[in-house]
Amino acid sequence: MDDLLSTRKDFLLGNWLEASKSWGTNKEERKLYEKNARNLITLWGDKNSRLHEYACKQWSGLLNGFYKKRWEQFFKYIQSEMGKNKEPDLDHIEQQLKNWEWQWVNGQEFYTTIPKGDAVAKAKALHKKYFSLIIKNGS
Numbered sequence: 001m002d003d004l005l006s007t008r009k010d011f012l013l014g015n016w017l018e019a020s021k022s023w024g025t026n027k028e029e030r031k032l033y034e035k036n037a038r039n040l041i042t043l044w045g046d047k048n049s050r051l052h053e054y055a056c057k058q059w060s061g062l063l064n065g066f067y068k069k070r071w072e073q074f075f076k077y078i079q080s081e082m083g084k085n086k087e088p089d090l091d092h093i094e095q096q097l098k099n100w101e102w103q104w105v106n107g108q109e110f111y112t113t114i115p116k117g118d119a120v121a122k123a124k125a126l127h128k129k130y131f132s133l134i135i136k137n138g139s
Contacts, residue, residue, distance in 0.1 A: 002068075004126060005060035006112070007119040013061030014111035016041070031108065038105045042066060047102035061111035066104055070097055 005011040020037035024030030041062065044051035074093060081088040 001058070002060050002063040003117065004119065004122040005058065005063065007115050007117045007122055009113075009115045011059050012111070012113060012115065013041075013057075013059045013065065014113040016059070017111060018113050034108060035106055038107070043101060043105055047098045047105075065109070065111060066101075069104075070100065073097060073100060 009015060017034055017037055020033040021030040024033050039045070041055050041057045041059075042053065043049045044054045074097065077093045077096070078088050
């Protein structure tokens, strides 16, 4: 999905972040505006926000840079606990993920602003890859 979304400028996380930074008149403002832009599309507050994921976006960069990395941490923890025959401590992993999410909101890694690839070709490749699974599970 991230690759498909990366073919369109309208679905690039980098454009959202770079636009937010462009409003800053100095380094500190640009950093604050980027933090606010990241926060608006993820947590909507501090790391304990109750509006968590209120503005969920399906953007290239956000899927791989935020959601995928978060799920990978979750599954790694669950697999580790299951491997030890332990009941997962969901409060523990929730705290870990909240800390990681807050780090991401405060991060400054670069996300591209340049689309790449052909949307139709990517969509056809996804169709070819997943069509038989969709038909098999849909019947």
